[in-house]
Amino acid sequence: MARIVVQGLGKRYDAVMAVEDLSFSVEAGETLALLGGNGAGKTTTIAMLLGLLVPSAGRIEILGHDMARERFAALARMNFSSPYVSLPGRLTVAENLRVYGHLYGVRRLEARIGELAEALDLGQFLHRPAGNLSAGQKTRVALAKALINQPDVLLLDEPTASLDPDTGDMVRGWLERYRAQSGCSILLASHNMAEVERLCDQVLMLKAGRAVDRGTPQALLSKYGRETLEDVFLDIHRHGARAA
Amino acid sequence: MMRASARRIWGLVYRHACLYRKSWPRLVELAYWPTLEMLIWGLTARFLYLRGGTAWLLAGALLGGVLLWEVALRAQMGMAMSFLEEVWSRNLAHIFISPLRPFEMVAGLMTVSLLRLLVGLLPAVALAYLLYAFNLFAFGPILILFFVNLVVMGWAVSFGVMGLLLRHGAGAESLAWGVLAGLTPLCAVYYPLHVIPMPWRVISLLLPASHVFEGMRAALHGRVAWRELGLATMLNAGWLGLLALVLVREFRIARVRGALLTLGE
Structure with missing residues (x-):
């Protein structure tokens, strides 16, 4: 189907x-x-x-x-990622992923954030404000947000x-x-x-x-x-x- | 189902709580204006008292008025500014494509608004007691009715403001903090309703806050003005329903016009 x-x-x-x-x-x-x-x-x-x-x-x-x-x-x-739609820049990457994890009802949220951080190599800036990242890093964070609920x-x-x-x-x-x-x-x-x-x-x-x-x-x-x-x-x- | 809904609401509250827990200037800003207003009006009341001939009732009316009016102002701003925060961060599209229902978004914004209100107002209430021996809680249980009516009025105005933001974008952002403050002269905050000249008084009679403050002044004389409080509650129900319909309509129009994609631009 x-x-x-x-x-x-x-x-x-x-x-x-x-x-x-x-x-x-x-x-x-x-x-x-x-x-x-x-x-x-x-x-x-x-x-x-x-x-x-x-x-x-x-x-x-x-x-x-x-x-x-x-x-x-x-x-x-479902989920969506675009470099042209921002995530809140004052929140850290981990906080952003936590917000969307709650909105999408993700179970074992911290473990899921850890998986995504490892897979998309976000570990080094997980606790930095999303607004302070480079364009490439932001794109990876946006992708992590899009995959938080395993769509x-x-x-x-x-x-x-x-x-x-x-x-x-x-x-x-x-x-x-x-x-x-x-x-x-x-x-x-x-x-x-x-x-x-x-x-x-x-x-x-x-x-x-x-x-x-x-x-x-x-x-x-x-x-x-x-x-x-x-x-x-x-x-x-x-x-x-x-x-x- | 309820648990999933509560978790989504918590997600939105957590998003805004993150902004405040790491930023002391933001926390100070919440308490700054209520405290400043209380200090100015407290000193004014003290001056009038020292000139003689003015009973402590005047001080009570001024300080009670300023603190309770801040309840409505902070409730309105807490909700509208939290919505604006999503517009400024260009995050609305992500919010609206998540499973967060519109009523959950409103519930989340109401929760944020209440938290901001408490953080902003409690220092002013405590200082009013310490500096002027004015105890807001001395109104007794009736204070709950004043509080609820003023908070609901603030939220109702926020619904209208959010509707205008959806229609006109961030260009309408000055309304978020200006619209309810602009109604202050008509809300009989510091003076009785009959002081307001006709035909402006007709508008005042349609505003829930006018009746709340009439009720507050009656309480200072030891009376409970049930009629005024009943009117305030009925008017609030009407305004809240009407402005909620405006918000729903503007949201639908925004989805047709594609405004949700471009709102932060």
Whole structure:
């Protein structure tokens, strides 16, 4: 059974259609990438999946719950990370993780914080204010917050932005292992094409709020006769999608 | 279910408690204004008393007024400022995508507001006793009714302020500390209700605090003004319900407009 089911999703702001007639699903243990340029509708789509934004049209079902009516049942088993949404900067990393551990009802919370600190190498700054960390450290803390409740559905908005190549690689490896162990479904918005090729089973190409193409990374490379997803992205962005 | 809900509320309270337990300037700031107001009005009452002809009742009315009015002001600010803290730290999106229900968020903010109120007010109450021999607790059990009514009025105003913050963003933040303070002249804090000229008195009659302070002055004369306290309670129920509806409506509109994503910007 699909963990995320989106049917005919749309969002209109006055005269502007930010997202139009979007449909996709994500199975258990699958990772789907939303790819598109600025203003393609990636963040709007994620905000609607999280319940922060009410769709103008369509339906979202996550973990079997209709997000229009039962979003809290789904939210307890989901989580989200974005370098663009902050955590309270005056609280230490441990305090932030404790706050969200309580909000998500995490059992054995201190042990869980310890696991995440070790896995994401947070130990050295666990007791420092989150606002005093570097951008890369903040991104790792945001990821730890997103994993505090061992979610079944994880929404990630540019999860490795601001990370140096070594730490970015470590985080990608950790996400791969977490997905393999837990069967978590991941929806990822990213501009890092190498990351998408490595982590994602499916790619949904967005342009001006509409899905213009979709498929596995390999299928898209073959279809466009390109060697990298970046070239496929540029093809679609500049010349439009090709017919199947 | 109840335990899970209580834990989520505790999560929000813990988030705000962390801010205060490591910052003495924040703690001092909570007590600063109530104490300063009490000192100024206490000295004013003492001056009037020493000029003669003014009974101790005036001192009681002024000091009781200032301390009880701080209850409403601190309850309102405690709730609205805690909400603003989430706006400033751009943390609202994380809060709203957690399993914390809106009523749990309100319960958490109310708890934080009460804690801030107690920390801010108790030093002023103690100093009023030490410096001016004014014992707020001498009002007896009726003090509980004054306290509850003023706290609820503060929370009701906070609901409206939070609604405006959701609508206008951090640009409306000055309302968080200004809106209830701006009502002070109409709340009959330091003088009887009949002193307020018409037609302003009509507005005063609609404010729960005006009736609480009429009740307080009656208590200083040894009477219990049940009618005034009943009116205050009914008005509070009406305002709380109305402004809660405003908050719910603004929250719904914010989810449609996408304001929850951009509120701290």
